[in-house]
Amino acid sequence: MFPVTLSGVRFQPNGRTVLDGVDLELHDEGITLVMGPNGAGKSVLLRTLCGLIEPSAGSLKWAGGARPEQGVMMVFQHPMMIRASVLENASLGLKPLGVSGAERRRRAAEILERVALADRAQESARHLSGGEQQRLALARAWLTRPRLLLLDEPTAALDPSATAEVERIIREIRTDGTRIVMTTHNLGQATRLGDDVIFMSAGRVREHTPVQRFFARPASEEARLFIQGELPWRMPL
């Protein structure tokens, strides 16, 4: 499955360029943070890796052939919560894998222990807080044992304690052998979690570098300004 190689990947819906020739190689370990300003193409990159978006041009190659049917999962910023219990929502990812109902419930109960939601298993998933819903979505993805997990701003709009809990779970999933690629705007989170950073702007990968180097010596001027909190991409009207 790894390395995953993107070569000259473009995505141009209705003539608008969202990804503009992305070249990238992802190896089989670690946590990669995708950073950059809004509209840089971060979420679209994740959707492309996940197979939700078909590139307009370029290639996406998985070691060993075609994109694996199973093994790639994605957790969205606002995860789906069906009108059912926390336990049912956690077990949802196992449904298409042909796992029996009893086994699904057993495994879901186990994973809920690991994300500290076991005591709320019978409650409605829609009554959970934003942080708890994100933990539940991570649990749902984790339960399918993905090789690659894509996280789209999993801690956006969460308070520090909820963020810390989500980060703990992300570390555990990584320790379990899952390769993680996630988008974030949180620079502190990047230093706490990340092994490497992909910095994007205007649909292009400006740099892909280890996290310490990215913050100590960013290669591009755009990245340097991004870290400093300046917004060079906001052109005066």
Place this chain on the structure above:
Amino acid sequence: MSFTATFAEAFALIVSLDARVAEIVLLSIQVSGTAVVLGTFIGLPLGAMLAIGRWPGQQVGTVLVNALMGAPAVVIGVIVYLLLSRSGPFGHFGLLFSPTAMVIAQTVLVIPLMAAIARQVVEDAWQRYAEELRVMRFSWWHSLTTLLYDCRHSLLVAVLAGLGRAMSEVGAVMIVGGNIDGVTRVMTTAIALETSKGDLPLAIALGLVLISVILILNTIAHLMRAWAMKRYG
């Protein structure tokens, strides 16, 4: 007979559990209840099928379902009559002028309505969930069952609409049932007949029961939905 006296007699028929009234009410509930159960098992999955994915004939199906939603009951009645009559393709079953024929006609009547409502409800959910279901590699069938399950409380509206249409229609059951006393006479056909005969107390008694049944079922459904929304969000 005065207006007040007519209503007083109608109430007396209900309170005394008049055998004729009870028989007609029970048959109505059996026929319409069965039609709605069948309509639920056919119409809701059909609506969900039209809502998700893309397949040949989907657009045509959607237009057809929407158009048939408002089809006059008498037209449905005539079509089912032709199908079940001795010279029709299903004539050898001998179903015409039986409660089964009435169930068939009402089922045909409620399916488009229930499917159209289900399509709208499920399509809204599909637009929200499609990406995640695709990420989880949900098959078309798994997506359909999951969405129907998620929307189950909202789909009560479709079931209620079907029940309302089945119980209140008169044209289809009159044509395929024949309004035979003690065999195929239901509330709506009895009301029409008794009114034409001038037996207004019985017609009003049946009308009051009909409205009460629909009101009670709607109240139960409303309470169930309110409970479910509170429980599951």
